[in-house]
Amino acid sequence: MSAPSTPAPARVLAATGGGLWRIVLALLLPAVLVTVWWFASADSTDPQVPPLATVLDKFPTVWFAGDDLGSSLFVETVGQSVSRVLIGYAIAMVIGIVLGVLIGTFRPLRDFCEPVLEFFRAIPPPILTPILMLFMGIDHALKISLIVVGALWPILLNTIEGVRGIDPVLKDTARAYGLGPVRRLFSLTLPGASPQIYTGGRQALSIALIMMVIGEMFAAFDGIGSAIAQFQATFSTASMWSAVLILGCIGSVLALIFGAVERVGLTWYRGYLRSQRGGA
Amino acid sequence: MVQKSHGADLSVRSVRKVYTGRGQAVEAIQDLSFDVNAGELVCVVGPSGAGKTTLLRILAGLLPATSGEVTLGGTVVKGPPPGMAVVLQEYGRSLxxxxxxxxxxxxxxxxxxxxxxxxxxxxxxxxxxxxxxxxxxxxxxxxxxxxxxxxxxxxxxxxEPQVLLMDEPFAAVDAQTRLELEDLVRALWRRLGVTVIFVTHDIDEAVYLGERVFVLSNRPTILLEEVKIDLGAERDQIETRTHPAFGRLRNHVYELVQQAKKGLRSIEDARLTH
Known part of the structure; x- marks a missing residue:
């Protein structure tokens, strides 16, 4: 832990300056893309690609019509979709981590399950939509189930890998000090596998969004996927584009939240990796 | 002050370990029997590949012996016993x-x-x-x-263990830190009265630290000799290491380990100049 020799004020400046610079960099490309879209579509007469100005113009009247915000189309639609994603994602997390810990811990169980897991992993989750519709109809449970079966695999497979990859020296240490199963789970297995669990969770989040949209397009009368499908069917292309924008924003916000949680949860891991690279 | 706990005596009876992997059986430990008294500090040395770590893992209850038994404070070790603590070589991976x-x-x-x-x-x-x-x-x-x-x-x-097992704990730290840590172990051992088994490949370290040094043979491992280290209770990195008795013991153990490397399997066959 040698202290850097740079004077403190210079360090702070460099740190904040670096942070600002990174924010500018992160926002630069979206700004460029929106600008390009704006000017490229400005004179568009193609009804499929209305000018961005028209899309934004229609935004308030389509999404925030009515007197109070609470019953606006925006809050209703986004609320439905986000709650579906979060419920499905949470269920997938719980099932994936519980099964992953069990399969990762017990070798015979792993040998037993692995071929089947590989098979299911190879099936693209959207394929399951018509199949699940056959069995479940098109109610709320179907849309949640679609998200669960899509998001489950990356979480499950990464958790298995994470648990399996825990350092044998740490396992010996835990055994030598006689750690019981519960303490072992919370002090060794879960934190030890957490870097991979986060990786799986990140992949699962984008799959959950995809499955949410697909489920709503095929089998819902509310939610953002259904809104896109309906606008498209009624040739309200400007509204359709605005719904796509909203969808993109939902994805970005969820990814940002996930990133913030991960940054806090894996603080130790980043420090650990840095120290390993430093050859300590 | 950390409380003085009471060490437990450790007894190893006819322990044998055969690894069976890929259809081929490898005998790591042929036959080991020894006793460590409560509150004693014993070092275990031997040529590399002498099954030192295997022995320590058996003592720790982390690895079952193929036959024979280990008792700690009169109780047969079947898994990691309560009252036992370990310090492993890979510090970066055991925390x-x-x-x-x-x-x-x-x-x-x-x-x-x-x-x-x-x-x-x-x-x-x-x-x-x-x-x-x-x-x-x-x-x-x-x-x-x-x-x-x-x-x-x-x-x-x-x-507050009764027995402390250390598996080449200082093999991966630099030489100066190593000397400090050796003195730390001696000091803690004297203060706590705990039984210590210290596995090392460093002969000087073994003689400096131990009350007795167990010299192991090549694999399949047997015990060549239990060397009594009569250097007194107070040890000092300069005084002790320059003492003629230290040199004598060190050379004796060194010769044994060198010949063990070449396949010496009985102390009677050893050609010792010290």
Whole structure:
């Protein structure tokens, strides 16, 4: 832990300056893309690609019509979709981590399950939509189930890998000090596998969004996927584009939240990796 | 002060270990029997590949012996026994990187059911004993190798074990840190009265630290000799290491290990000049 020799004020400046610079960099490309879209579509007469100005113009009247915000189309639609994603994602997390810990811990169980897991992993989750519709109809449970079966695999497979990859020296240490199963789970297995669990969770989040949209397009009368499908069917292309924008924003916000949680949860891991690279 | 706990005696009876993998059986340990008295510090040396780590893992209850038995304080070891602490060579991998130093030291105490206030006291005292009182809130990976190994020692000390098993604990730290840590182990051992089994490949270290040094043969391992180290209770890195008796014992053990490397399997066959 040698202290850097740079004077403190210079360090702070460099740190904040670096942070600002990174924010500018992160926002630069979206700004460029929106600008390009704006000017490229400005004179568009193609009804499929209305000018961005028209899309934004229609935004308030389509999404925030009515007197109070609470019953606006925006809050209703986004609320439905986000709650579906979060419920499905949470269920997938719980099932994936519980099964992953069990399969990762017990070798015979792993040998037993692995071929089947590989098979299911190879099936693209959207394929399951018509199949699940056959069995479940098109109610709320179907849309949640679609998200669960899509998001489950990356979480499950990464958790298995994470648990399996825990350092044998740490396992010996835990055994030598006689750690019981519960303490072992919370002090060794879960934190030890957490870097991979986060990786799986990140992949699962984008799959959950995809499955949410697909489920709503095929089998819902509310939610953002259904809104896109309906606008498209009624040739309200400007509204359709605005719904796509909203969808993109939902994805970005969820990814940002996930990133913030991960940054806090894996603080130790980043420090650990840095120290390993430093050859300590 | 950390309480003086009472060491337990350790007895090894006709332990044999055969690894069976890929259809081919490898006999790592042929036949080992020895006794370590309560509160004694014994070092185990031998040529590399002599099954030192295998032996330590059997003593720790982490690996079952193929035959024979180990008893600790009169109880047969079937799994990791309560009252036993270990310090392993790979300090960087035996500390939980997601926990602070304090939490690492505290963890086994929680499992032991020690009350919170008492845990806090034990952790603080153990960290003070290894001169890391200020590092409690750091993470292990923020510390140097020698400091990390001191944390592992503090964890063992706080546990108040009856027997402390150390597997080449200083093999991966630099030479100067190593000498400091040797003195730390001697000092803690004298203060705590705990039984210590210290496995090392360093002959000087074994003679400097031990009350007795067990010399192992090549694999399949047998015990060549139990060498009594009569260098007194007070050891000093300069005084002890320059003492003629130290040189004599060191040379004796060195010759034994050299010949063990070439396949010596009985002390009667040894050609010793010291």
């Amino acid at each position: 939980f990187p997601w926990m602070t130093v304090e939490k690492n030291v505290e963890l086994p105490l929680k499992e032991k059911g020690v009350a919170k206030a008492e845990r806090k006291r034990l952790v603080q005292e153990a960290l003070e004993a290894v001169s890391l009182a200020d590092a409690g809130k750091s993470y292990p990976w923020q510390l140097s190798g020698g400091m990390q190994q001191r944390v592992a020692i503090a964890r063992a000390v706080a546990y």
